[in-house]
Amino acid sequence: MKALTPEQRSTLEALYRRIDERVAPIAQGHAWWPCRKGCDHCCRHLAAPLTVSEWEWTYLWEAFEALPPEARAEIRSRVAALEGTSRPYTCPFLDRESGGCRVYAHRPMSCRTYGFYVSRGLGTWCHFIQGLLEEHGDGDILWGNQDAMEETLERLSGPSLSVLQWFDAHP
Helix, strand or coil: CCCCCHHHHHHHHHHHHHHHHHHHHHHHHCCCCCCCCCCCHHHHCECCCCEECHHHHHHHHHHHHHCCHHHHHHHHHHHHHHCCCCCCECCCCEECCCCEECCHHHCCHHHHHCCCEEECCEECCCHHHHHHHHHHCCCCCCCEEHHHHHHHHHHHHCCCEEHHHHHHHCC
16 A cells, blocks of 8 residues: 655645644533543444545554554454444444544544534534534534535545445455
């Protein structure tokens, strides 16, 4: 697999920083906000296997390759098992005991934006957030634009494929 060029890495990391900057005021400004370390509900209840662009896959692959061999084997086993399951899906990168992401620093855009962005006027979040928004309101929240982020990433890196497809291509 080709490594990211320095320019590609810089561009992807800048995109991720923009997301993190948009997310921070929401998470930090609302003590009741569930999306933070320790909440893994979305990781355990995916509507579909993760999809990532080529640049994201290459970036994610770096973190995957840095994991201990037993963790990589477990993730590959989980990816293989996803092919025969139906929703909800559990992210294969989730450490199911700790609830933490094994590749957190390299997690893709969809993981970074979930709970903080809207797409086509609808929130991309779970029922926990929906209930909290009904209770607390969202008048002071400046949501991110998921559609714009997806379009930007596709323009830069091409279309996204599921992690199943990426793993199949990288045995």
